[in-house]
Amino acid sequence: MNAVWIATVLLAWVFGVHIPLVYTVLGIIWTLPAMEYASRRDGRYNDAVKGIARYLIAIYAVGGVFGTVITVFLAGMLPVFTNLAGVLLWPVWATAIAFGVAVALPLMGYWYRTLGSMSPGRHVALGFLTAGFTTVIPMMFRLVFAVVNYPAGVDVVKDPSSLVGFDLVVHNYWSLFSNPTYPPLILATLLGAVAFANALIAFVYGYRGVRPEAASISRRIALSFGAASALSGVWYLVELYYYAPTMAWAILGIRPPTIPAALAPVYEPTYSLTAAFAAIIALGLMSAALLILSGRIRNRALNALGMLASIALVIDVEEVNLLAHLPYAIIPPVSAAEGLASEYGVSFALTVAKVLSASTMASTLNALAVFVSADPAVLYFSIAFFTLFTIMVLVGIYVVLSWRSSGSG
Amino acid sequence: MSSELEAPLLARWLSGVGITAHLLLASMFIGTITFAVVAEYRYLRTGDADWNALARTFAVIATIFLGVGAAFGTLVEFGLVVLWSNFVTLIGSGLVLPFYFELYAFLMEVVLVPIYVLTWGRFRNAWYHWLVGVVAALGALYSAFNILAVMASMSMRPPGLEIVQLPQSIGQVIHYAAVFTSPAGVLNMFWWGAEEFIFHGILAALILSWSGIAGITIYSHRRSPKPYKLKALRTILPALTGLIAIQGFVMGHLQGELVLQFDPLKLAAIEGMSWSGLRVDPVTSLLAYGDTTHAFWGYFSWPASIRPPQFLPAFYLGFMVAGGVLLGAWSLGLTLYYYGLHRIRGLGWIGRIERLLVGGAPYALVLLAALASIGGAVTAEVGRQPFILVKAVPSTTGPPDITGIPVGPGLYNPTLTLAPWLAALVFAVELIMPALAIYMVYLYVNRRAIE
Numbered sequence: 090m091n092a093v094w095i096a097t098v099l100l101a102w103v104f105g106v107h108i109p110l111v112y113t114v115l116g117i118i119w120t121l122p123a124m125e126y127a128s129r130r131d132g133r134y135n136d137a138v139k140g141i142a143r144y145l146i147a148i149y150a151v152g153g154v155f156g157t158v159i160t161v162f163l164a165g166m167l168p169v170f171t172n173l174a175g176v177l178l179w180p181v182w183a184t185a186i187a188f189g190v191a192v193a194l195p196l197m198g199y200w201y202r203t204l205g206s207m208s209p210g211r212h213v214a215l216g217f218l219t220a221g222f223t224t225v226i227p228m229m230f231r232l233v234f235a236v237v238n239y240p241a242g243v244d245v246v247k248d249p250s251s252l253v254g255f256d257l258v259v260h261n262y263w264s265l266f267s268n269p270t271y272p273p274l275i276l277a278t279l280l281g282a283v284a285f286a287n288a289l290i291a292f293v294y295g296y297r298g299v300r301p302e303a304a305s306i307s308r309r310i311a312l313s314f315g316a317a318s319a320l321s322g323v324w325y326l327v328e329l330y331y332y333a334p335t336m337a338w339a340i341l342g343i344r345p346p347t348i349p350a351a352l353a354p355v356y357e358p359t360y361s362l363t364a365a366f367a368a369i370i371a372l373g374l375m376s377a378a379l380l381i382l383s384g385r386i387r388n389r390a391l392n393a394l395g396m397l398a399s400i401a402l403v404i405d406v407e408e409v410n411l412l413a414h415l416p417y418a419i420i421p422p423v424s425a426a427e428g429l430a431s432e433y434g435v436s437f438a439l440t441v442a443k444v445l446s447a448s449t450m451a452s453t454l455n456a457l458a459v460f461v462s463a464d465p466a467v468l469y470f471s472i473a474f475f476t477l478f479t480i481m482v483l484v485g486i487y488v489v490l491s492w493r494s495s496g497s498g
Numbered sequence: 499m500s501s502e503l504e505a506p507l508l509a510r511w512l513s514g515v516g517i518t519a520h521l522l523l524a525s526m527f528i529g530t531i532t533f534a535v536v537a538e539y540r541y542l543r544t545g546d547a548d549w550n551a552l553a554r555t556f557a558v559i560a561t562i563f564l565g566v567g568a569a570f571g572t573l574v575e576f577g578l579v580v581l582w583s584n585f586v587t588l589i590g591s592g593l594v595l596p597f598y599f600e601l602y603a604f605l606m607e608v609v610l611v612p613i614y615v616l617t618w619g620r621f622r623n624a625w626y627h628w629l630v631g632v633v634a635a636l637g638a639l640y641s642a643f644n645i646l647a648v649m650a651s652m653s654m655r656p657p658g659l660e661i662v663q664l665p666q667s668i669g670q671v672i673h674y675a676a677v678f679t680s681p682a683g684v685l686n687m688f689w690w691g692a693e694e695f696i697f698h699g700i701l702a703a704l705i706l707s708w709s710g711i712a713g714i715t716i717y718s719h720r721r722s723p724k725p726y727k728l729k730a731l732r733t734i735l736p737a738l739t740g741l742i743a744i745q746g747f748v749m750g751h752l753q754g755e756l757v758l759q760f761d762p763l764k765l766a767a768i769e770g771m772s773w774s775g776l777r778v779d780p781v782t783s784l785l786a787y788g789d790t791t792h793a794f795w796g797y798f799s800w801p802a803s804i805r806p807p808q809f810l811p812a813f814y815l816g817f818m819v820a821g822g823v824l825l826g827a828w829s830l831g832l833t834l835y836y837y838g839l840h841r842i843r844g845l846g847w848i849g850r851i852e853r854l855l856v857g858g859a860p861y862a863l864v865l866l867a868a869l870a871s872i873g874g875a876v877t878a879e880v881g882r883q884p885f886i887l888v889k890a891v892p893s894t895t896g897p898p899d900i901t902g903i904p905v906g907p908g909l910y911n912p913t914l915t916l917a918p919w920l921a922a923l924v925f926a927v928e929l930i931m932p933a934l935a936i937y938m939v940y941l942y943v944n945r946r947a948i949e
Contacts, residue, residue, distance in 0.1 A: 147612060150565045153572055154608045160575055161597050168590020169668060175583035176671050176913050186576040190569050191927040195934065256671075456677065456684050457594040463681040471602075478605040485612065 093448050095458050096166035101408055106479050107155035108407040109400055114152050116286025117145050118223045122216025129209040137303035146201050165457045170418045180262050185229035193223040227278055235271035237419045239332040245441055247433055270328045277321035284315035288399040295383045296392035308384050335420050336413035340366045355442055359415035372402035418447045503884040503904035508921050509581050516928045520574050523567035528638045529707020531560035535631045548726035557615050559939050564611050566935035583911040592659055592676035595684040600644040606637025642700050647687050650695035653882045654760040655889040658683040674908045691756050698749040701741055702871055708738045709867030717860035735833040742826035758786055761888050763900045764881040766797040770811035774798035795897040806883045817873025825866040831855050
């Protein structure tokens, strides 16, 4: 049991819980004002909007808590990485948290409180405004993901006074947005979140046999946004192929030609994720098929299966995106590696690559990994505890989402 | 008094205000969920519907404080990553275990508190419901336990923890690490000195929140007397008086002994020992050693660059000690009054000061508890400046050497530009969020009153 393995297990678990939760928040926050707008004359989705809004309020804090769990794991397991990420990208974190806590949370509360007491047009506008501000949070966090895929805008500066021989510097924060992996990633995230949230709404209502109109519109939204998200995913994969070849290699199982043969050992991924990638395609197709079928056949098992398939799909996508980086915490671009090798020598380029690897980041100054390695029972207890509470969160989500307000049908 | 060991004043103010606001929210959560569980227990034992209503009300109030407090905690956490980025390395290298265990506590709170509220009256055996509440409240207390363990380590370096000044920085950013000499050393984050600090902090949180609850209940009871309010007061006030007594006579004393042992400079600063060299201080000697003959190093015995601010006696002696003593006396008087003991011969004077004692209680309890808490927090956190992980090393030639990681070069983000407008914005958020929580509680309590 080594530090990288422990970090991988813990981070994989928490991503697997956090991402579906925040996906539902992001998807719902856009869906609710759209539903309100669609029912402004006849009020046909009003009851569904109220029920889903209750879920949104309940789950926003829970999703945020799991975000905190991620931060603790990152600080505990990859302290040097988290420290450098904090120093390098502080405006990104600051913007995310300012919008997440200072703007989105009060707006969400105000939107919920004024539901039914404000004119429909104004309330819809407030809903879309809230959605826009809430979206800044994933826009910032996905920027960090894009940076670890391909550190565009981050310069390596040789520094003999540094313990690792170099410094990472961001000269212009706007240049971070020039990352080619960022646009498809954020697009796939937003479209996928809307698709996922609506798929869950459709499946839960289908399972309970309630609110057929809302289930029907959610089904259509899930299918169309799901298809668009899949296309964005393909675009993302193409960008990874050119700019983050370790990830593409892990996902597709073949070395992209962008990696010169001489550098193949440097960029070889830790895991082959082709089976997981195949599972993504299968789960995506299965979710779509179950969505279509659930609109035609009223069957509880089918809806339950659809719910599980769509949750599994989101988890699988995120785990693949997370694990494909390994062995790196930040994947050094091929062009940068070649540039460093020609400017400072191959040895320096290899040193940079080694420092950016997850094993260096995870095994350096890591008291938790040392403690858990000495006493694995801590990890086993944690896994059991975390699993129990994950199940409780899932059950809670189902209960809140399927809760009927009085008089609803 | 700023030195190169310090971080910019604006950054320290931002963190100070943010952490104080978070402490207020967290304390209110701990106090309200604990009271909800106590009230439900009394309901289950007596079948008195008033206790059930009180328990349910306080469970919902606890949920409000938990929700806003959790969001605020995220703000504080990112404040740590953005402002004090290099603290993250210290977490990973040595201080990680309380943060890790905090996750258990956090999950217990976040999952069980909503379950506790949403399943009210739905359990066939109501004791199971109460058990959910107990575990949720234990989650809240365990959360405080872990975070206070980290705060304790800031003021008193745990045994076996060594500060490593790196021979070269990592990327011009990381200059220090803190590592335990053995793998099991991480458990020393919970050593006995830390546990004293922890229980002192938990008691302070309970005292602050229960004082607030008592003050508001007295105000409400005077405006519209109801039996359930009297029942609540008769439970809260004696408990509050007992907690204040334990805090002052036991935990406070033990804390003082720790400060004497681990940070004599802090002791000199908070006690206002404004002299240089060794001098006998009969009062401190009596409190610390039980006699009046011991000498103490004065504040000016140490170099100016490592001395904490001189205003600390105002916070320690003025706010914390005097505020705490007054709070205890007031709470005792109220306890006697609400149990009707002022009707007993010899205690009639309590009735004669009713207007001051009871009429002033809503303001006095809240204000004194807040002052005592702020005084204690400032004493603990500003008193250790400009270091964290403080340890006094005996010296043969002068006062003990005070060692630790300087917050300026050791923790502060070197790339951060903190513009005044940005700081003003953060200050606004730090103040608005607790206000928002209090407003939400007000709305809820009002609605319950109407129903």
